[in-house]
Amino acid sequence: MYETLAVVGATGAVGRIVLQQLVDRDFPYKRLKLLASSRSVGQEVRVKDETVRIELLQPGAFKDVDLVIASTPDEVSAEFAPYAVEEGAVVVDESGYWRMDPKVPLIIPEVNPDAINDHQGIIASPNCSTTQMVVALAPLHHAATVKRVVVSTYQATSGAGLAGNVELEASTKAILNGQAPKSETFQHPIGFNLIPQIGSEKHEGYTSEEMKMVYETRKILGDDQIQVCPTAVRVPVTVGHSESILVETEKPLSVQQATELFRSAPGITVVDDLPNHGYPMPRDCDGKDDVFVGRIRRDISGNGNSIAFWCVSDNLRKGAATNAVQIAELLQKSVASAN
């Protein structure tokens, strides 16, 4: 067992849920250390029966740490992860910085747990919109080989952290009160609006968020032939990313086969009863750990080898905190089996 666990970025939208998940999932550790930037240092956080004071994230902070779960911006991770590893810790990182590094495994425990064996100190958790999509694609890929994915996202404001939700609420209230909404976290006012840009322009008119869905999907599924056309859109929803997905496979899959594959895959809950208004919605998935799939149907525009479906998951949980804690559990198991 790893004895001393550090959580970096514990006061953020994802960090808070990481702490909650450690308690809820009864994650084994002897000592818990919370690290953050100078802004949060000295704050006290209640975790299970103990009150933990936040310490400064700086070189030397990991000398007594075995395992780190970190939710920080990319540039913070770029700086601290190397010295954390040098000081002897294993880092489970939720930032985007290390994901495509060939030396860093990019892990969804239900999908590619074995890739963790190659780690060299840093293990990355995928982008939120990628994680839920790949959890859903994996069983189809193993059964029928995914060739092409067309995905349009409907992404919650909490993907931009606590500030995103604060801005959605303020923007919504301003509009309801007939005032001009402000935008600081997002490029434009988000209240009662949609913003078809997440991240900055990256490649041929696609954004950084969209290209993550291309590159990370290939890396996790271990198949560089998978083609993805993503459109990432911010919607005025607090928690829960939704995705409209069309998937073309090498072998044909019937709707019944696809549904069975979803049903028997770990981490997926199927909610698919259109006549009775049953399908996944952000409101119902908020606070749940699974990836929810519904509206499973034949692609009526395709040549018989494609399926359309709708996929929702709590972006702060499976899209971030839950997946990171699951990676940490996987590490605990491999340490346990090595001992």
Add this chain to the structure above:
Amino acid sequence: MYETLAVVGATGAVGRIVLQQLVDRDFPYKRLKLLASSRSVGQEVRVKDETVRIELLQPGAFKDVDLVIASTPDEVSAEFAPYAVEEGAVVVDESGYWRMDPKVPLIIPEVNPDAINDHQGIIASPNCSTTQMVVALAPLHHAATVKRVVVSTYQATSGAGLAGNVELEASTKAILNGQAPKSETFQHPIGFNLIPQIGSEKHEGYTSEEMKMVYETRKILGDDQIQVCPTAVRVPVTVGHSESILVETEKPLSVQQATELFRSAPGITVVDDLPNHGYPMPRDCDGKDDVFVGRIRRDISGNGNSIAFWCVSDNLRKGAATNAVQIAELLQKSVASAN
């Protein structure tokens, strides 16, 4: 010129804008008659310099009417349109009831104006989500032949009429106040939520709204070979439908060619400047008549013959009122040229 114009359903979300459009576009008529169900009869509506009292929609009401613009539910249109035609009027109908009738032209004036010549008294205006998509597809179809469309919609609550917007506001306020939101117009609470169902189940797991986008697109573009895979989703936005569209064409189109085709097509405004956060959004398109297109890019999942783009339009205007008034203008022109 048609001398007496009747507007049916003038107090609804679309009907109000029809009246406004008649004024704004200086639509020629000598006498205006407003017709509605018994609930609205006797109400007075101010149109330009005149106050018009709403009369009952019933047999006999069209004896002195030449031209009708109607925004009513399907079942109302099914009943009144035949007797309106029998009494000598031409009906421009925005309901879904007549659209797929082989004797009824389904018209977008920028796309298929000539089809109006075959009318037998009823002319249909397409479904809102279809109209904006087909306005955008038409120039690509004429240049390169559209083979397949994959579309995910982000549809505003005003698509369900004034009651839809009232429910969005009430639902949003309830959630902001920590109360349980109600749902009557929609299947589920819409505040800060998404509902991946518009209409009822119609065909192989697709909804009636989705199948309209399949059938109406083929009819308007006059090409039964066009394949469409739609996913229609209600979003917490008041006005303005958005669509993430992937289009495969027979002949390849570069991004530059597609952009030029959009720019030179009537009724389309291109807003496409991702580095400077420029793209269409519902907030900016509310109250405008055009179809707005942006995020135009190569489909990086395709074989070279497909383009992805983002399309927004005011669903009450080009999606309904504006298109109907444009059809009426087209009729006026054909009457004028015949005289």
